[in-house]
Amino acid sequence: MEKVRGTPEDSFKLLPLYMEMLKKKNSGTCTFLEVDNANNFKYFFMAIGGCIHGFISSIRPVIAIDGTFLKGKFKGTLFIATALDGNNQLYPVTFGVGDSENDASWGWFLMKLKVAIGEVPNLVFISDRHPSIQKNVNIAFPNVAYGICTHYLKQNLRAKFKEIEVGAIVELAAKTYRPQHFNYFMNEIQKVDERVVKYLQDAGYEKWARCHFDGLRYSIMTTNIAESMNSVLKNPRQLPIHKLLDSIIDKLREWFCDRREEAVNCHTRLTKWAEKELLTKSENSRTYKVVTLNMYEFIVKDGDLNGHVNILDKTCSCREFQLDQLPCEHALAVCRYRETLSVYDMCSRYYSSEAWVAAYAETIYHVGTEEEWEVSEEVQSNEVLPLVEKRKKGRPQKLRIPSQCEEKLSRKCGRCGSRGHNRLTCSAPIPLSNNEPVVRPNET
Incomplete structure (x- = not known):
């Protein structure tokens, strides 16, 4: 295996050469490497040019960040920043490697992420409740909205209040668009136990409840996309570091190639996922009654709180229209009532098939074999030693480490x-x- 993969020690020495070739092969790629005074590895960061360009131009500006442990000879943590494309598929943005999930490593990773993507309008970050993440997001990106994963919020509740089962109601409260519905669910939770309401208040409604969030989450309520990326790299995480990077590049190349072809062959104005979403909403709205107020405003009666739709501003009193940037059921009922209105003109560009193609427009290139690398003598002279701390003897950790306050299921x-x-x-x-x-x- 060492003949095929190389040793973990040699893998760290190859990092400067690997970074140089990665930037030569993929235009716009951003890499950083930091070592300590004794040239021992500390941090690594990688953002492939094609991913960065696609994210900035064509992807919803919501990034889920998470860290997962490496399984090799030396300890370490893989940091991942992931988004969703217009077809609701994983879109990796950046990767990093550090010693562990602590203030210093998260701070370094997020500062390099800021260098790679720059100032992105209406950017949103979502993570679990790790204190180092929120602290350093506020430092590196002081003007962005930050939200917490609703799944981990429920896990924390289950761990803190073992005898109380309110997870389903909390999820409904988190996902609802209307403040009226949110208040109703919170009152139901208060009937069960006031301590849970106090805990949710301390967590901050503006961080986990969609109707109180100060930004656009685009229906992305959890960090499942980052967790899914961790799962994709489950086996490569036990490889030497440059082989781990090889696996990441190979997966990106595969996804970009397959999805580019799928997007080019898409003959609808929206992505397949968005078209399906609109079809489902349209079927649900067939029985709604539309009342005209003026050229742009309509009342749509749905049997509940109804919806006040403004076609010019692309808003609805249900708030789903403006928060998801896709027409809600009320807006679709108006489009059916006013046949001259186009549903597609009301959708965000992020869901268009054009944006889908643009997100995967660039080609991801592999660095090739070591024999093919052409790097300067200056780069070759850079010596990088492994992490100082080795893994303890014994069978290495294979299963996922539960996040802070997450209950371990037996x-x-x-x-x-x-x-x-x-x-x-x-x-x-x-x-x-x-x-x-x-x-x-x-x-x-």
């Missing part, structure tokens, strides 16, 4: 249904017939 037995063991170690008696109930060990 395994569930497939035979008796109890938690804490599996079917191979289950000691519950086997039922004599299908009608006889299973007696679990803790019930005897």
Whole structure:
């Protein structure tokens, strides 16, 4: 394996050469490397030019950031910044490697991210509740909106209030567009336990509730996109660092090639995902009644709170139109009522098939084999030593490390249904017939 991959120690030495070739092969690529006084590796950052150009020009400005541990000989953390394209597919923006998830490493990564993407209008960051992330987002990007992942908020609630089950109501409160509905759900939570309401208030409604968020999240409420990218790199994370980067580049090349072809062959004005979303909403709005106020304003009666639609401003009192930048059911009912109105003119450019093509317009090139590299003597003379701290002896960590305050779920037995063991170690008696109930060990 070392003949194929190289040793972890040699991999760190190859980093300066790898960075040089990466920038030669991919125009606009941004890389940074930092070492300590003894030339030991500290931080690495990589932003491929094609990803940066596509994100700035054609991707919704919502970035989910997360870190995940590396599995190789030396300790380390892989930092990932990910967005969603107009077809709601993963769009990696930047990658980084540091020692761990701490203030210094997150601060360094986010400052380099700022250098790579510059000032992006209406930019939004979403992460879990790691204190180092929020702190350093505010430092590196003082004028952007910051939100927390609603999934991790529910996990934190479950860990703090084990005897209370309000996760479903919290999710409804987080996703609702109308403040009236939000207040209703919060009142329901208060009936269950006031401590939960106090906890949610302390977390900040403006960080997790869509209707109170100071920015556009475009229906992106969780960091699942970053977690999904972590899962894609599950096996490469055990490789030496330059081979890990090779795997990332190879995956980006594959995605850009496949999705570019898919986008070019798309014959609708919007992406496939956006077209499907509009079709579903249009079917739901067929029974709505439209009342005209003037040339641009309409009242749409839906049997609930109704919707006040302004076609000129592209807004609706349900707030879904302006927050998702896609026509809501009320707006689609108006378009059906006024046949001269085009649904597509009301959609954000980010959902158009043109933006989809532009996001993947550039080609991602592999750096090639080491024998093909052509770098200056100055770059070759840069010596990078491995991280100071090695992994402890023993079987390395393979499973995902739960985030802060996240409850670790125990395994569930497939035979008796109890938690804490599996079917191979289950000691519950086997039922004599299908009608006889299973007696679990803790019930005897």
